[in-house]
Amino acid sequence: GQNIDQPTEMTATEGAIVQINCTYQTSGFNGLFWYQQHAGEAPTFLSYNVLDGLEEKGRFSSFLSRSKGYSYLLLKELQMKDSASYLCAVRDGDYKLSFGAGTTVTVRA
Amino acid sequence: DGGITQSPKYLFRKEGQNVTLSCEQNLNHDAMYWYRQDPGQGLRLIYYSQIVNDFQKGDIAEGYSVSREKKESFPLTVTSAQKNPTAFYLCASSIGGSWETQYFGPGTRLLVL
Numbered sequence: 001g002q003n004i005d006q007p008t009e010m011t012a013t014e015g016a017i018v019q020i021n022c023t024y025q026t027s028g029f030n031g032l033f034w035y036q037q038h039a040g041e042a043p044t045f046l047s048y049n050v051l052d053g054l055e056e057k058g059r060f061s062s063f064l065s066r067s068k069g070y071s072y073l074l075l076k077e078l079q080m081k082d083s084a085s086y087l088c089a090v091r092d093g094d095y096k097l098s099f100g101a102g103t104t105v106t107v108r109a
Numbered sequence: 110d111g112g113i114t115q116s117p118k119y120l121f122r123k124e125g126q127n128v129t130l131s132c133e134q135n136l137n138h139d140a141m142y143w144y145r146q147d148p149g150q151g152l153r154l155i156y157y158s159q160i161v162n163d164f165q166k167g168d169i170a171e172g173y174s175v176s177r178e179k180k181e182s183f184p185l186t187v188t189s190a191q192k193n194p195t196a197f198y199l200c201a202s203s204i205g206g207s208w209e210t211q212y213f214g215p216g217t218r219l220l221v222l
Binding site: 089 | 144
């Protein structure tokens with residue numbers, strides 16, 4: 001199976017920046033996904049990286065380094081509605097998707 | 110509006126009972142998936158289907174069964190053989206096979222009485 005690690009919890013202040021790290025070990029690599037999940041709701045797709053570098057989408061950016069088995073999700077100008085769990089998922093050489101346990105981000109006023 | 114629907118939102122199961130969770134999509138997606146989510150753990154794949162009338166076991170298929178008779182529907186049955194069924198069940202679909210981005214339904218929370 002795959003090994004995907006991300007911090008359990010993070011807390012930040014409204015308007016600040018938070019960086020959620022994800023490290024992985026996988027047999028083959030076919031992309032890394034970030035999903036946002038509010039409590040009791042469906043995960044919603046945020047970003048996809050398959051090549052090294054930074055992908056920017058509004059207030060959210062995602063970075064990938066394949067050689068280091070490392071990604072991060074950067075949330076800028078935090079808003080209260082960004083309080084949620086953020087899931088890192090890696091697709092392996094067989095195109096199977098494996099998920100990390102998720103990082104719960106709490107945004108405080 | 111196109112999307113994925115799951116019903117019911119909450120489901121209660123008695124000991125020894127089989128229950129079926131519904132998943133329907135009108136996105137014309139080919140592939141559909143069932144995941145289980147437990148507190149403190151990542152989503153785990155139960156079953157997936159790339160095309161109609163075909164499906165494969167995921168990592169934790171024991172105690173579950175599925176069918177894929179129509180492209181838009183992928184129901185999951187939790188059988189009495191599943192000894193720890195309490196979890197949040199998520200259905201997902203992708204436009205093509207597992208090489209495409211997966212989009213999730215709202216989930217069904219299954220509780221055991």
